[in-house]
Amino acid sequence: xxxxxxxxxxxxxxxxxxxxxxxxxxxxxxxxxxxxxxxxxxxxxxxxxxxxxxxxxxxxxxxxxxxxxxxxxxxxxxxxxxxxxxxxxxxxxxxxxxxxxxxxxxxxxxxxxxxxxxxxxxxxxxxxxxxxxxxxxxxxxxxxxxxxxxxxxxxxxxxxxxxxxxxxxxxxxxxxxxxxxxxxxxxxxxxxxxxxxxxxxxxxxxxxxxxxxxxxxxxxxxxxxxxxxxxxxxxxxxxxxxxxxxxxxxxxxxxxxxxxxxxxxxxxxxxxxxxxxxxxxxxxxxxxxxxxxxxxxxxxxxxxxxxxxxxxxxxxxxxxxxxxxxxxxxxxxxxxxxxxxxxxxxxxxxxxxxxxxxxxxxxxxxxxxxxxxxxxxxxxxxxxxxxxxxxxxxxxxxxxxxxxxxxxxxxxxxxxxxxxxxxxxxxxxxxxxxxxxxxxxxxxxxxxx
Numbered sequence: 161x162x163x164x165x166x167x168x169x170x171x172x173x174x175x176x177x178x179x180x181x182x183x184x185x186x187x188x189x190x191x192x193x194x195x196x197x198x199x200x201x202x203x204x205x206x207x208x209x210x211x212x213x214x215x216x217x218x219x220x221x222x223x224x225x226x227x228x229x230x231x232x233x234x235x236x237x238x239x240x241x242x243x244x245x246x247x248x249x250x251x252x253x254x255x256x257x258x259x260x261x262x263x264x265x266x267x268x269x270x271x272x273x274x275x276x277x278x279x280x281x282x283x284x285x286x287x288x289x290x291x292x293x294x295x296x297x298x299x300x301x302x303x304x305x306x307x308x309x310x311x312x313x314x315x316x317x318x319x320x321x322x323x324x325x326x327x328x329x330x331x332x333x334x335x336x337x338x339x340x341x342x343x344x345x346x347x348x349x350x351x352x353x354x355x356x357x358x359x360x361x362x363x364x365x366x367x368x369x370x371x372x373x374x375x376x377x378x379x380x381x382x383x384x385x386x387x388x389x390x391x392x393x394x395x396x397x398x399x400x401x402x403x404x405x406x407x408x409x410x411x412x413x414x415x416x417x418x419x420x421x422x423x424x425x426x427x428x429x430x431x432x433x434x435x436x437x438x439x440x441x442x443x444x445x446x447x448x449x450x451x452x453x454x455x456x457x458x459x460x461x462x463x464x465x466x467x468x469x470x471x472x473x474x475x476x477x478x479x480x481x482x483x484x485x486x487x488x489x490x491x492x493x494x495x496x497x498x499x500x501x502x503x504x505x506x507x508x509x510x511x512x513x514x515x516x517x518x519x520x521x522x523x524x525x526x527x528x529x530x531x532x533x534x535x536x537x538x539x540x541x542x543x544x545x546x547x548x549x550x551x552x553x554x555x556x557x558x559x560x561x562x563x564x565x566x567x568x569x570x571x572x573x574x575x576x577x578x579x580x581x582x583x584x585x586x587x588x589x590x591x592x593x594x595x596x597x598x599x600x601x602x603x604x605x606x607x608x609x
Contacts, residue, residue: 163191166200170218171208173360173395174331175241177311179206181267182240189271197225202236202274207243209326209499218243222255229257236260236277240267242330246501248287263287264331265295289332308548308578309391310354314342314379315361315368320398322425323436323503324465324496327362336361336368339379346386355578356391356546357383364394365401377405384413390580391546392416393565396423400438402447410455417563418455419489422448423463427482428475431468434507441482448486459489459534459564466523467496467516469509476519483526489534489564491527495520531590535566538585538593542600543568545583547576562593570595 165186169179182204183193197203203225207218218239229235238260239251245263252258260273266286273284295316315336318328346357359379361367367376374382376394383392392415399422409416426432427441451458464479483491495516498505543562551557551569558572560583569592570583583595 163201164194164199165191165202165204166194166197167204167206168221169206171206171210171242173311173358174313174316174362175206175208177313177360178241178264178267180311182206182270185267185270186274189274197228200235202238203228204238204240207239207241209242209246209330215243215246219254222258226257236274238262238270238273238277240264240270242326245287245330246326249285252283252285259283261285261287263289265290295332295335307354308546309356309358310349311360312342312346312349312357313337313361314359314364314376315366318362319366320363320438321436321503323434323507324468324499326499326502329501331362334363334366334370336371336373338371339368339374339382342379343382343386346383346389350386350388353578355389356393357389358393358395359383360395363396363398363401365397365403365406375403375405377403377409380406380409380413380416384415389415391563393419395421397421398438399424399444399447404450407447407450407454410451410458417565418457419459419461419564420451421461421463424479424482424486425463425465426468426471426475427479428471429478431471431475431478434470434504435465435468436503441478445482445485457563460486461490461492461565462486462488463492463494464523465494465496466520467511469496469504469507469511471496471511471519476522480523480526483523483530487530487534488527489566490531491523493520493523493527535588535593538562538566539588540585542582542584542598543595544580545570545595546580547572547578549577550574567592568595569593570597572597 167179167182169175194200205218205221209215225237229237236259237257239258240262242264244251244261248261251261259277262270262273263286269286276282276284315334317332317334319334321328349357364376367379368374397420424444425435425437429440432440545560545562545568547558547560549559551559553569556571557569558576559567559569561567568583582598582600584598585593585595587594
């Protein structure tokens, strides 16, 4: 009887890529994926530790599996990702029914850990960081599985050490793949039916700086030239490394989508300095202005932290001013969460949770108003949508995304998958749009196929 595994993924797009590698590795040793822990021989969580709440959520999730293991002692349970990297063997001590822990640099060792657990019932933990050369040889090449869109990792790790962020401590220092290897992978993906790629890294804007590689802007030019590729995206961008050359790509590259996620975190010069972000709000706004000049149709999304240590009303108002001026299409807003081991966790702070929550709600009110204006403006327009698959909304429904990464659900036939089609927006919801196929000309793109 074939062995089975159940996998849950938390956190960022990098974790999504890691989970794809986990699936391939487990399938390679005879496992097949199932949709519930009750059906599985192996349960895995791929975790995120960016926020303290996310870490607590992992331990809470593990508790759900204990009754299953009580009934089936042979069930194996494992944890990978950033919480695993941070906690290491402590997780085995805290959770006695946990079998294996593997860090962000050790996904390739998962088959070994699983087989050890199978054969010896031996609990194991591997969380050591690998050297640069070894890491460069371990960038995953994943199977496609009939995908229209794919993430392609161009670099890993982070050297920025923002004072609130745990990522450099759990992902390691920056390394970049060779541009030739990246382009070759994308050409292979396109040959298998992929039509959109998103280039991934903790800070893609600093791609290649250590390796004397081409700039990230030049890499975008090379990927844009791949025949058969229809769309190109990237994430995540650090404002301090957003060069004029990179900004100009939005006016030069026909496949580059007119959307950028550019985390501002705060509008206050003082708070940005405490955060060790490496730019001022004035610097940030200059780059936003240039983006909008080069590409008037561009839409921005961002990350914002509310309640950073020592934030005053004046600091918070500066954030509101930036949000109002930029007019973000969407924002991922967070209440500050101290992470053990970061510089910000040691900063004095006397803000009450009540005050933090009040400011958070004020920010949400402003951003929700901005988002509604941006997305409601699309009502009645015909937009180019890359069809990605069947919608969860019901039979006969497809879904895809606009150039702005906005999901659109609409009736259509499955033979449209992978095509860019004109869709008229007939209803706008908070997180998606409803549309209908039309013969009208698209506003942003045309399918070259």
